[in-house]
Amino acid sequence: MNTKQLDQIRSGKGFIAALDQSGGSTPKALQQYGVQESSYSNDEEMFELVHEMRTRIIKSPAFDSRYIIGAILFENTMDRTIDEQFTADYLWEKKGIVPFLKVDKGLAELEDGVQLMKPIPDLNELLKRAGKRNIFGTKMRSVIKEANAAGIKKVVEQQFSIGKQVLDMGLVPIIEPEVDIYSEDKAASEKILKDEIFAQLSTLSQDEKVMLKLSIPTEDNFYSELMEQPQVIRIVALSGGYTQKEANDKLERNQGLIASFSRALSQGLNVNQTDDEFNAMLSKSIQNIYKASIT
Structure with a gap:
């Protein structure tokens, strides 16, 4: 076990990004991102498009280890590369973010x-x-x-x-x-x-x-x-279908609980955004989730 990664997960300030939508949930994740099912004709094309989305998120300057301590990947993502490095290696070596696998x-x-x-x-x-x-x-x-x-x-x-x-x-x-x-x-x-x-x-x-x-508990600090x-x-919390604001508000009331959000993290991101627009939206989401995670 990598002890530096263990220390980061145990005591680092920040949250875990969930980038692990799999076969069944990938169409919905792409649709939320503005990519319709008519844009692909088979699973391979679908997974290529979702990897492009995840690559754009991971390579964004907003996706920073000062705020994100770990990231959860789907098996297909683990086996793909970013800038000729396997995704997990890119996350740790280029970003300082600990990789997990669904x-x-x-x-x-x-x-x-x-x-x-x-x-x-x-x-x-x-x-x-x-x-x-x-x-x-x-x-x-x-x-x-x-x-x-x-x-x-x-x-x-x-x-x-x-x-x-x-x-x-x-x-x-x-x-x-x-x-x-x-x-x-x-x-x-x-x-x-x-x-x-x-x-x-x-x-x-x-x-x-x-x-x-x-799931974020009904009773605070339960x-x-x-x-x-x-x-x-x-202990990390899933957003579970709450909007980002709802999830953050509930998370803030639970000391020591940090986020591991998926839909709430990517909320507002769109394939048609310019890089500046995309990075600004992602940065805003990351900052809000980070703030809720360090209370």
Whole structure:
């Protein structure tokens, strides 16, 4: 493990940029950026366009390690290059930003009020490739829709089971059991979730370190006790469908919680903007998210 990267993630000021939209969410990300589905005719063309978008974000002078400590990539992005360097190497060597990789294969159907992750049959091979590509850690996402204790237990058990595989390969897992922000019993789900996370943390040694990526809690500072656990490097928050302003306002009220935003980060960016317009919009977003993350 790169100790300089670990120190940056553990104690650096700033937030983690989520640039990991995958096959299912890529069309929506491109549409938000002003690229319509008529602009591409197959997946390869689609992924080329989204890589151009991500490259423009990463190479922007606004995308700076003074404000952004890490970035999460999609597998396709990891395997592509920026200025003849693999993306993760460019992030760390040129930008000083720690690279992570999304490793899940999407969500299973809703059952017991939750969506588990689909199986990841090639996970060890993917983790080996990630290590060769100088990836620091991984991210995998599940979704909780209802305060169903049995379902939430399954989500957290699955997350930590895969997290242990990631740890065994020398990488740091970001555990992401997202609670749907539109859930009618979101606060109740969060209470069950926190208890289950504590139970799973107790199965780790103090040398086994994980990160948590959670929805911004209904009750301010609800996850403060988790931040104190020796196995938890950092807790980051997803925007979950909130507008950037909504997400920032909620984040500011939670001390120690930092952003790991995707849609809220790219809000307002457009393929037709000049570089000056694009960089100004991105800079404004980054500054606002950074401010909310250091409260």
